Amino acid sequence: MKKLGFLRLFSCLPLIAIIIPDITETLINPEFKVPFTHVVASAALISIIGICTLIIRYQKKQGLKMQYLHSQA
Numbered sequence: 003m004k005k006l007g008f009l010r011l012f013s014c015l016p017l018i019a020i021i022i023p024d025i026t027e028t029l030i031n032p033e034f035k036v037p038f039t040h041v042v043a044s045a046a047l048i049s050i051i052g053i054c055t056l057i058i059r060y061q062k063k064q065g066l067k068m069q070y071l072h073s074q075a
Contacts (some may be wrong), residue, residue, distance in 0.1 A: 003058055003061050003062075004060050006054045006057055007054075007058065009050070009054055010051050010054040010055060013047050013050045013051050014047075014051060015056070016043075016047060017044060017048065017051070019042075019045040020040050020043055020044055020047075021044060024029070024040055027061050
């Protein structure tokens with residue numbers, strides 16, 4: 003689970019590095035078109051972050067179930 007947390011963290015950093023310049027350029031220059039590669043890369047990073055979050059949440063839930071079952075025995 004620790005590795006998934008690191009993957010999620012290090013997926014956020016490039017996502018921020020892509021989004022911030024695009025947003026500022028769009029605010030400064032309304033005619034600016036966001037490159038298609040930025041859109042694809044952002045979508046891929048968002049999906050990686052989402053998948054990692056779901057897996058981490060599922061693993062924590064399973065861990066809590068196991069703790070509950072052990073405490074009942």
